[in-house]
Amino acid sequence: MNSYRCRIVSLLKKPVFTRTWLLPVWIILGISRLVILTLSFRRLAPFLGHSVGLQAYTHLLTSPQERRAVQISHVIHLASRYCPWVANCFPQAVTARLMLGLFRIPYALYFGLARDRKIGEFKAHAWVMAGRVPVSGGHGFTDYTVVGCYLKKIDSEPA
Template sequence: MYSLKAPNGRARNFLHKPAFTQRWFIPVWLILGISRLLILTITFRRLAPYLGKPVGLCAYSHILTSDQEEQALRIARVIRLTARYCPWVANCFPQAITARLLLGFYRIPYSLYFGLCRDPDTKEFKAHAWVTAGRIPVSGGHSFQLFTIVGCYIKT
């Protein structure tokens, strides 16, 4: 005779996540992996045209509807959650590419930034990539205070 066991804690937690998160978890996991593979195998010059329109060093903020802001928040949550379960490095750059793809899929205007800062202890440069949609930090957090913008790509 078979007995059904109650799902473990992680599975139970996943089942309590919003439907959007459940639906997008595996696709986002795959996109994060493909993004990481692209970063490792092709040059930035070949990848850059797919990031959006280059606008130099300017910071852009789009005005979004409340529905677009809610959708951007859902996208941010699923990317943050999924990145924790990747066996590969799913740091800021793969997350930024994934955010760019999902925001583009939902036709939400975004800004993708690249920044640099100097570590005060080691004096080495640190690079970071982050994506915003209006006032929503979709990936990479609020990084404007810590990093100097060295490149920006937008989609309106």
């Protein structure tokens, strides 16, 4: 009982943005996971943004956009810790893409591969960058080779 009380007190100390968006982001993480499990990547890819292949891009953000991207990153990481389903890098990346699109913040969603030297198999990773802010997945550039990049759609197109 005391554990729940500590968690509630901890949640109440979080910023207003985090308290407001925690439940919606938690739900979006679940929907993202469900979509990933039910749709093929070919059908999901158009919703991720504009594919630019193997090229890596960085958008320039204003200070308010950067602050909002950091807030989005924090709430996604917090919500993913409390998911009873798998909320690994791919559902987090899809959720980050949706949240950044909602707030009209330019992003780049990356897919990467790396060979695990111990077992000789490939590991895959997805991460989202908004300017210099790693919104989900951390700094994947150090450990993974980029095999795909999706950018925010042009402003005249829907997010």
